[in-house]
Amino acid sequence: MIGSAAAFYLLVNGRVMGASGIVGGLVDRSGWGTWAERLTFVAGLALVPAVLKQFFEAPVSTNITDNMPAVVLAGLLVGVGTRMANGCTSGHGVCGISRFSLRGIAATIFYLFAGGLAVIVFRHLFGSI
């Protein structure tokens, strides 16, 4: 489903389906020339799972930590990092690797490495957060 969404967005709209790029262009105004397309993508991304979730028998949870300073720090790191690197899991990971882009492959190695390290540090050294 994720792959077909990316394929659909590429072939029909002619765009790379990168979540951080689509919303980041709205936040820093660099993508205001295509604001409607970006906003409707984000609307679909937020609304369709909200409706779909109602049909799930088992409860769905994000299981996000209660540690608010950690949540704020993580959000800031994800926001700054994805814009600096020009992509996240969808842009570099899904759309970049499938194109055999060196930048996409390198970015994925770097963020998976840092992600693995963060989990080790916070889950195993400081206990789960």
Place this chain on the structure above:
Amino acid sequence: MLRNITAFIAGGLFGAGLLVSGMTDTTKVQGWLDIFGDWDPTLAFVLGGAILPMIVAWNVAARRARSVLGTALPEKPGSQIDRNLMIGSLMFGAGWGLVGLCPGPAMASVSWGGVGGAVFLLSMFAGMYVAPAFKIRFNRMAEAIS
């Protein structure tokens, strides 16, 4: 107008995929990133499964001049692995591992993510807002040191 409808469909399909695959569950994501602990490899199949249709799509795109709706197709990306790509990806990965949310799932789960989900999303937007200025300052500093 049509472009906005298809963008909504693509976003919706993406969000549905993230929900069904478990990418919006931070416990599952952190379990996948926990390579040296109790590793849960299932999300690797999600990423692999998403890459496969995209390999086909890029091949189709290479043989076309324009998208179905007549817009230009994305240009070939550069191959330069520069400082911004490395440092940015390391920062992103650290944040992703810390809480277990990356940008797509953070937006897909906003309706049931509660206060934590909303705080994460707002912090991510704040990070995206300051990112261009941060990038300039960071590079100026790095060049001064090297």
